[in-house]
Amino acid sequence: MVNPSEGIMDAGHGAFMEASPYGIESKKLAMWLFIASDTVTFAALLFAYSYLRIGSLNWTPPFKFLPSILNGMVMTVVLLTSSLTMLAGVMAAKAGNQKSCLRWMGFTMLLGIVFAALHLREWFGMIHEGWRFFQNPLGGSVEVGTGFFCVTGLHLMHVISGVVALAVVALGYRSRWLTSGHVETVSLYWHFVDIVWMFVFPIVYLMNAQ
């Protein structure tokens, strides 16, 4: 007796696939949906931070131009440059140039690590000055430190996760079990991390310049 579902089973999953209404691969759509949800996470934190900053009567801005604001400017340039190298990597992947793509992805990861190192230097500098999660060495609101470490900590975690994700995709792309589509998808995450910094820098650093 012939099983009526056999023909469908033989056809594999492809028989049930429909064209995407957005004209993009499902993994890219999934990444966009993740980015939208992560936007809300960052926005909630930045909203709270902004209101605390403006609403607190004893807020003590901690950042001098040297070294903190300048450090923040360098970090911004580093992250923007990493977006540029990531774009070069995606263009190379689309052109089928694996070697060039991997090289650009390597530069992107390196810049991500430089950004994280600069960020940690800033953190250790503040900790050395006496800043803690619930401690303000200037005698003002403790929320200055709480907000700073929360917002920048979440962003730093995203940068480190991004470097790890880039490394995994680069290894997969090198061994051909991942495609240029995967490179493009992980690039969306990397650019998102860059865009979030465009808000973190003015709200957390510039609004707190002495």
Next chain:
Amino acid sequence: MATNQEPGMKMYVGIWIGLIVIMLVEVFLTYQHMAPRSLIACLLPLAFIEAGIGIAYFMHMKYENPHLLWSLVPITIFVLFMLDHIWPDAFRLASMSMH
């Protein structure tokens, strides 16, 4: 699978320079001794311009099917608006003192 012709590296470098210039303008504004509320009112629009350029060009939203933009962006902005102005937590702000 982008819908339009995507830009080349030359344009991306131009955008990169533009974003750095906006960042320098932000730093310049920071040292104009404005009140915190005025300063944030100046810095946030610039940050949104940077984000818009980043999403449009770096993330290629400008070159994707417009359905993607209209499905994602309005709902995200709606949620952010509700989060900041309507949902219960937003009302706690009314009792905060502003200076």
